[in-house]
Amino acid sequence: MKQDHYRLWVALTFALSLCVIALGAYTRLTEAGLGCPDWPGCYGFAGVPQNETQQALAASRFPDAPLEAGKAWNEMLHRYVAGTLGLMILALNILAWRKPSRPKGLPALLLATVIFQALLGMWTVTMVLMPVVVMAHLLGGFTTASLLFLLWLRLGRTPSHTSSAQSSSGLQAFALLGLLVVVGQIALGGWTAANYAAVVCTQLPLCEVDWQQGFDASAFALIQPEHDTYQYGVLDYQQRVTIHVTHRMGAMVTAGVLFVLACLLWRHRALRGVAVMMLLVLAGQIGLGITNIVASLPLSVAVAHNVTGVLLLLSLVAVNMQVYRMRLAGRYPNNVASRMGS
Structure with missing residues (x-):
């Protein structure tokens, strides 16, 4: 397979990873995460039981x-598409x-990630939607898409930059900070969703209740007491408020950090494109988050919020790649392409 064809295969695999993320969000938001109580099949079948005989057998196997x-x-459907992604x-x-x-x-790391992601998918079912597993499964999906996008970028042509390594060293550190902040905010979003805390506050900018007096740090304990099921959440109201408000404050911090990063990127003509892209995705994500609150989590908006979250992460991957290439070009102006392809 020629290099261009290989890059096309990477692009198709990346596109499928976005579909898996969207399907995963749809599955979770429609409360279908336990639609099949076993794994990898469904009630002991390769697909959903169809006829009366299969349905009777399914009922005898899983009476509860x-x-x-x-x-x-x-x-x-989510499992089928995720399995196809693993094969690709x-x-x-x-x-x-x-x-x-x-x-x-990168391909080897991707393969290890998708294998672990399959295990997380199994544990999501066998551990009946334990929040830490659900959050990790979300992060695993975002990691898979990010690694595929990074591989696609590395296979592309390396643009030339005129900025010096010295002028971009601080920018590279701040770009990495922006990436880490976005990852942290995505983890907070996953924790909010996994604990069914998305709609406990319906007013802006923070919450209609006295969340400061009732702030409960135990809401962030990754290992929760054992329950028969974690579907619909097991935390009390105040704990969910704590999670929700923290996620909102995290969104404010993220927006501030990315705005400063965009200003720093704008100083370099070659980086203005990625700066604008990052801000546009950020604005869309903020708009979707506000809509989720005022409209009580519409399904289409909630799914879009998940997908835009991964797009924001990808924009930070692109920013860091561009800044890294710019600094590398300043240090090794005649050897960038060979270093990027390794």
């Missing part, structure tokens, strides 16, 4: 988990080793 066909199909990432690794010039490290 009545079949809801719609939810079961949502869950199985496996193919990426095989193709990478067939040509010495292709990167080997």
Whole structure:
């Protein structure tokens, strides 16, 4: 496979990873995460039980988990597409080793990530939506998409930059800070969703209740007491308020950090494009977050909020790559391309 064709395969795999993220959000938001009480099948079948005989057998196998066909199909569709993504990432690794010039490290890391992501998918079901597992599963999906995007960028042409390494060293550190802040905010969002805290506050900018007096740090304990199921949440109201308000404050911090980063990027003509892209995605994400609050979490908006979250993360990946290349070009103006392709 030629290099351009390989990059196209990476792009298709990346596009599928975004579909998996959207389907995962839809599955969770429609309460279909336990649509099939077992894994990897559904009530002991490869697909959703269809006829009366299969449905009767499913009921005998899982008497405490009545079949809801719609939810079961949502869950199985997500599994089918995620499985296809895993096979495409496996193919990426095989193709990478067939040509010495292709990167080997990122495809291998992708394969390890998607295998662990499959385990998290299994634990999501077997541990009945334990919040820490649900959050980790979300982060795993975002990590997979980010690594695929990074691989796609590395396979592209390396642009030339005129800025010196010295002028961009501080910018590189701040770009990395922006990336870490966004990752932290995504984790907060995942924790908010996994604990069903998205709609406990309905007013802006923070919350209609006295959240300061009732702030409960135990809301962030990753290991929660064992329950028969964590569906619909197990934390009390004040704990959910604590999580929700923290997520909102995190959004404010994230917006501030990214705005400062955009101002720093704007000083470099070659980086203005990624700065504008990052701010546009940020503005869209803020708008979707506000809509979720005032409209009580509409399904389409909530799914879009998840997808835009990964797009914001990807914009920070692009920013860091561009800044890194600019600094590398300042240090090694004649050897950037060879270093980026390793």
